[in-house]
Amino acid sequence: MIRHVEPANKKTANADADLDLMHVVMLGGGACGMSAALELARHGMRATVLEREPRVGGLCGTHERDGFRFDFGGHRFITQSNTIASLVDELVGDDLLERKRQSVILNGGNRYKYPLELDDVLRQYGARRGGRALFSYARAALAQRLRSAPDRTFQDWVTNRFGADLYGTFFGPYTEKLWGIAPETISADWAAQRISIPSLADVALRLCGLARPFARTYARRYRYPRLGIGQIFERCATAIERYGSTVRTGADVLGLAMSGRRVRAVRYRDANGEKEIACDAVISSLSLPRFARMLGGLPSSVERHADRLRFRAIRLLNVLLEGPPISANTWMYVSEPDYLMARIQEPIHRSPDMAPAGATSLMLEIPCTVGDATWCASERDIYERCVRDLVRLGLPDLRPRTRSYFSSYVPEGYPIYHLGYDDDRRALLGHVAQYEGAITCGRQGAFRYIFMDTAMEMGIEAARAVMAGRDATRIAELGNGATLHEGKALTA
Ligand SMILES: Cc1cc2nc3c(=O)[nH]c(=O)nc-3n(C[C@H](O)[C@H](O)[C@H](O)COP(=O)(O)OP(=O)(O)OC[C@H]3O[C@@H](n4cnc5c(N)ncnc54)[C@H](O)[C@@H]3O)c2cc1C
Numbered sequence: 001m002i003r004h005v006e007p008a009n010k011k012t013a014n015a016d017a018d019l020d021l022m023h024v025v026m027l028g029g030g031a032c033g034m035s036a037a038l039e040l041a042r043h044g045m046r047a048t049v050l051e052r053e054p055r056v057g058g059l060c061g062t063h064e065r066d067g068f069r070f071d072f073g074g075h076r077f078i079t080q081s082n083t084i085a086s087l088v089d090e091l092v093g094d095d096l097l098e099r100k101r102q103s104v105i106l107n108g109g110n111r112y113k114y115p116l117e118l119d120d121v122l123r124q125y126g127a128r129r130g131g132r133a134l135f136s137y138a139r140a141a142l143a144q145r146l147r148s149a150p151d152r153t154f155q156d157w158v159t160n161r162f163g164a165d166l167y168g169t170f171f172g173p174y175t176e177k178l179w180g181i182a183p184e185t186i187s188a189d190w191a192a193q194r195i196s197i198p199s200l201a202d203v204a205l206r207l208c209g210l211a212r213p214f215a216r217t218y219a220r221r222y223r224y225p226r227l228g229i230g231q232i233f234e235r236c237a238t239a240i241e242r243y244g245s246t247v248r249t250g251a252d253v254l255g256l257a258m259s260g261r262r263v264r265a266v267r268y269r270d271a272n273g274e275k276e277i278a279c280d281a282v283i284s285s286l287s288l289p290r291f292a293r294m295l296g297g298l299p300s301s302v303e304r305h306a307d308r309l310r311f312r313a314i315r316l317l318n319v320l321l322e323g324p325p326i327s328a329n330t331w332m333y334v335s336e337p338d339y340l341m342a343r344i345q346e347p348i349h350r351s352p353d354m355a356p357a358g359a360t361s362l363m364l365e366i367p368c369t370v371g372d373a374t375w376c377a378s379e380r381d382i383y384e385r386c387v388r389d390l391v392r393l394g395l396p397d398l399r400p401r402t403r404s405y406f407s408s409y410v411p412e413g414y415p416i417y418h419l420g421y422d423d424d425r426r427a428l429l430g431h432v433a434q435y436e437g438a439i440t441c442g443r444q445g446a447f448r449y450i451f452m453d454t455a456m457e458m459g460i461e462a463a464r465a466v467m468a469g470r471d472a473t474r475i476a477e478l479g480n481g482a483t484l485h486e487g488k489a490l491t492a
Pocket residue numbers: 027028029030031032033050051052053056057058059060072073074075076077078251252253254285286287314365413414441442443444445450451452453455
């Protein structure tokens with residue numbers, strides 16, 4: 001449970017001038033940075049959040065256009081942490097909806113339920129192909145029993161648990177499209193953290209009502225704030241400021257001023273120019289390579305590791321539409337590579353307030369790389385291509401119903417788990433650990449494929465480590481987000 005501690009020294013004005021309190025600067029105002037700042041502020045510390053974008057929330061932000069609201073990729077709030085559930089309840093409990101998700105995979109002209117259900121797959125596959133898929137699974141399961149080597153690649157992990165047939169139909173093509181690299185070059189860690197369906201055997205057990213505890217993927221119910229996922233962090237900003245601390249948006253962190261191996265100040269630029277703000281410690285959720293370089297003194301051996309850590313970007317095409325919902329699904333996965341989008345989201349299925357009355361919207365998630373042809377394509381080209389793809393997928397032609405459309409861009413959407421990535425991230429975490437008053441955490445800062453609840457937990461733990469003067473090196477390893485009990489998930 002979050003403790004409701006009144007600040008020892010409540011400050012409401014001219015906080016910058018109060019140099020008597022410990023001052024901690026959060027680099028980045030996403031789920032991690034905002035949670036860290038709130039934890040510090042409510043314990044009487046002086047916290048300053050510096051966020052580059054015009055809004056807080058980071059990947060968990062929500063933006064508004066003509067009465068429509070869009071997240072940066074639809075988010076659902078699920079957690080098994082009582083601390084995080086209570087915190088979210090405290091911030092947006094009055095506006096927290098409980099939703100039931102419905103999602104499908106569009107593939108080969110069929111619609112498969114997602115998460116995969118064995119009877120549904122076999123029914124749509126037909127007897128011959130279904131038999132082939134089961135045979136390929138049985139062969140892989142047997143082979144896995146006979147050999148003891150751990151899975152090395154994404155392809156190994158999935159094939160050993162689902163067979164080559166389901167891998168080739170669903171998991172392989174989707175993964176290649178999402179990451180832009182071959183699944184044989186992606187670490188098995190990503191499958192373990194992202195797929196969270198243990199194996200085809202577990203899918204079959206679920207069919208017989210004998211399933212093990214719910215995996216995150218199987219959680220059908222989730223919580224969602226009425227005004228979008230960003231509402232959590234907008235409320236968080238209000239709370240931080242109420243405690244007398246500061247949230248600065250439009251503040252681009254440029255670098256750090258050091259005193260030996262201690263961070264002394266943060267340099268940033270806002271609308272009024274460049275500034276420096278003194279601090280006792282920083283909690284960074286900027287990307288790990290960026291932060292490690294800001295600390296300086298990166299030896300060339302570590303620089304090589306930094307070069308190898310890369311992110312997959314996402315371009316989101318947001319389409320504002322007249323009329324009723326396009327489908328009953330919260331989201332639809334599009335696994336085949338010849339369609340541009342990987343996921344189609346319809347935000348009103350998360351909250352009716354995501355679109356004005358009588359209207360709806362679609363948010364199409366298009367994986368890409370910063371600077372590539374998709375990232376740089378004109379709005380019109382992307383829209384026309386997506387409209388054509390949707391029609392080919394059996395969805396209605398959006399053109400007669402489109403009010404307008406625009407893209408939003410996420411340069412650091414997914415940390416890429418290339419083979420050997422963990423050695424690279426550990427080398428950088430080791431470099432950061434040599435500095436005093438410098439903590440790196442969050443999705444980009446830990447370079448881990450984590451969900452928002454883990455990012456929030458990391459922020460809170462980082463704040464507690466600073467306050468207690470504790471070692472913070474394990475924070476980047478917190479939680480694995482793999483399994484989840486649905487019952488617990490809804491205790492918020
Ligand atoms: C498409 C998509 C869907 C997702 N869906 C879910 C979901 O359904 N449920 C779930 O729990 N999680 C989901 N996640 C994961 C979730 O978004 C992240 O785990 C969480 O938002 C990470 O928070 P963070 O604070 O660590 O990182 P971020 O949100 O990335 O925050 C980092 C912040 O740093 C800021 N920043 C960067 N550089 C600078 C700079 N130089 N100066 C100042 N500020 C800077 C950024 O603008 C950003 O606000 C999803 C992620 C994606 C990409």
